[in-house]
Structure formats: C-alpha cells, structure tokens
Amino acid sequence: xxxxxxxxxxxxxxxxxxxxxxxxxxxxxxxxxxxxxxxxxxxxxxxxxxxxxxxxxxxxxxxxxxxxxxxxxxxxxxxxxxxx
Amino acid sequence: xxxxxxxxxxxxxxxxxxxxxxxxxxxxxxxxxxxxxxxxxxxxxxxxxxxxxxxxxxxxxxxxxxxxxxxxxxxxxxxxxxxx
Numbered sequence: 001x002x003x004x005x006x007x008x009x010x011x012x013x014x015x016x017x018x019x020x021x022x023x024x025x026x027x028x029x030x031x032x033x034x035x036x037x038x039x040x041x042x043x044x045x046x047x048x049x050x051x052x053x054x055x056x057x058x059x060x061x062x063x064x065x066x067x068x069x070x071x072x073x074x075x076x077x078x079x080x081x082x083x084x
Numbered sequence: 085x086x087x088x089x090x091x092x093x094x095x096x097x098x099x100x101x102x103x104x105x106x107x108x109x110x111x112x113x114x115x116x117x118x119x120x121x122x123x124x125x126x127x128x129x130x131x132x133x134x135x136x137x138x139x140x141x142x143x144x145x146x147x148x149x150x151x152x153x154x155x156x157x158x159x160x161x162x163x164x165x166x167x168x
Binding site (some may be wrong): 008011012014017024025032039042045046052 | 086096101102105108110113115122123129130135136
C-alpha cells in the first residue's frame, strides 16, 4: 500500500479512537470534574459539522471517522453533563 | 464563498480550537485527574502523524489545523503528566 495513504490511515485511526479510553475512564470512575464542558461541546458540534461536510462532499472516510468519534465524544459529553 | 467550503472551515475551526478551553481549565485548576492519559497520548501521536501526512501531501490547511491543535493538546498533556 502507498506509504502516504498508510500514514493518513494511522493518523485517522489514532484521532478517531482517542476518546474511547476517555469515555471508558468516565464510565468507570463516575468523575468528570476536570473535563472542560466547552471542549466537549466544541468537539461534539465540530464533529456534527464534519459529518454534514462529509455528506456534502460524499467523502466516506471522513463520514466514517467522524461517526465513530461522535459516538465516544457523545458518551463522554453525556457523562460530563450527568456527573458535572 | 462556497457553502460547502464554509461548512468545512467551521468544522475545522471548532475541532482545532476545542482543546484551548481544556488547557485553560487545567492551567487554572491544576487538576487533571479525570483526564485520560491514553486519550491525550493518542491525540498527540495522531496529530504528529497528521502533521507528517499534511507535509507529505503538501496540504497547508491540514498542516495549519494540526499545528494549532498540537499546541493545545501538548499543554494539556504536559499538565496531565505534571498533576497526574
């Protein structure tokens, strides 16, 4: 496979799944006090707009990556709202 | 301006600057216990690889967005390592 493509895929995988450990941590500890609500709202809103943009330009990798990110950030945001 | 381009720029701005409030919060409170170190390391590594990818394909917006993100995530990661 093309090394440039592989580099892009590694970068995308890391940033797409980055919020998985954060959501697991929040589920386990039930503590989210140190998380910035503004950061989570900006990420959530930004990702929804990335999904709209991905649909507009019919870009499947962009759509897929952001739908996965959306799941983990939504879990983290819901827990932040719940636990404060 | 093209509405598709505007949508992409709004999405990019939100996700690029999302870690600014998180780094400000960590600086102010000196508490980072609820942040996932794994998440921060995945983001930091992912963003470095995005920068390499951006350089490989000579994509200035990708480079610019990830260099800005890198600054805020690096600050947050350093504070996480410092405060635990």
